[in-house]
Amino acid sequence: MTIQASTALFLVATVMTAETSLIARLKPETVSAWNTYVAAVESRRATERKDSRRFLVADFQPTAAADRQAVLAGGVVARRMDGARSGAEHVNVPSGRVHHWRGAVFIPGPSAPDLLSRIESSDPPAIQDDVIKSSVLRRQPGAVHVFLRLQRTKVVTAVYNSEHDVRFELVSPTRAASTSVSTKIAEVKNPGAPTEVELPLGDDRGFLWRLNGYWRYETVPGGVIAECESLSLSRDVPLLVDYVVGRIIDGTARESMERTLSALRTRYQTK
Numbered sequence: 001m002t003i004q005a006s007t008a009l010f011l012v013a014t015v016m017t018a019e020t021s022l023i024a025r026l027k028p029e030t031v032s033a034w035n036t037y038v039a040a041v042e043s044r045r046a047t048e049r050k051d052s053r054r055f056l057v058a059d060f061q062p063t064a065a066a067d068r069q070a071v072l073a074g075g076v077v078a079r080r081m082d083g084a085r086s087g088a089e090h091v092n093v094p095s096g097r098v099h100h101w102r103g104a105v106f107i108p109g110p111s112a113p114d115l116l117s118r119i120e121s122s123d124p125p126a127i128q129d130d131v132i133k134s135s136v137l138r139r140q141p142g143a144v145h146v147f148l149r150l151q152r153t154k155v156v157t158a159v160y161n162s163e164h165d166v167r168f169e170l171v172s173p174t175r176a177a178s179t180s181v182s183t184k185i186a187e188v189k190n191p192g193a194p195t196e197v198e199l200p201l202g203d204d205r206g207f208l209w210r211l212n213g214y215w216r217y218e219t220v221p222g223g224v225i226a227e228c229e230s231l232s233l234s235r236d237v238p239l240l241v242d243y244v245v246g247r248i249i250d251g252t253a254r255e256s257m258e259r260t261l262s263a264l265r266t267r268y269q270t271k
Helices: 003-020 028-049 064-072 112-121 239-268
Strands: 077-080 096-108 131-140 143-154 156-172 175-189 210-220 223-235
Touching (some): 028 096, 028 210, 028 223, 064 096, 064 223, 096 239, 112 156, 112 210, 112 223, 223 239
Antiparallel strands (some): 077 096, 096 223, 131 143, 156 175, 175 210
16 A cells, blocks of 8 residues: 555544544435435436336446446446436435445346346345345235345444345346335444444434445346446535545545345356
8 A cells, every 4th residue: 555545544534533523414415415416316217217228327428338348258347327328317415425326236046127137036135245134024916025134344444234125126028127225224333233323314424324236137148237326325524535435435435336246146156
């Protein structure tokens, strides 16, 4: 590690320790702006669905050909969504920060309907770096309500008890979709200790307040391309460390997306 990098990380750790020792209250105007952002993204996605030739979010991006080639070659593609192609470039989120990413992976073997059916009928994600515990709280045709105990680690560690509504949709014989929307995200203080307790919703360190995942699955020769568009909301980053912390946040988001997609491929590939 270079001296410059060490100094930057020391600055980040010092400032973030001071900042994160305080409660970052989720404000009504932040929630309102998040809802506006989500509505804009969902409107863009609905417009995309009207295009019979293209289906994946990546198909509407300038890097479409390169992304598909990389995915079909076995790679995991993860890219940040921003600018005019996000659908919500006009939305300002006061006292908050939206993290907007998309990623895709090729899963050998199943068709899109087969994969959707297996995901819908199976248990929640297996234990991985980001998921400590998981369970199905409620199941009904075309939907499940799940519990996930999440852990996010980068400079500091945060653990959350979260619940999510997940809905499944068969779009066509070769295409499917699912949507996951968080209904509860509570940061856990002293996780694993006898004094463990959930902090009040929205009155925590502000690392994760909302989390939505939008999935599309497309049958291709030999298997399925599974694509996720992820939106999450956190507290804003102090201006003093915005450049360095922003890079750390981006790195964490990319790694989380790549782990999620890789775990999905490992779990559901049949070839």
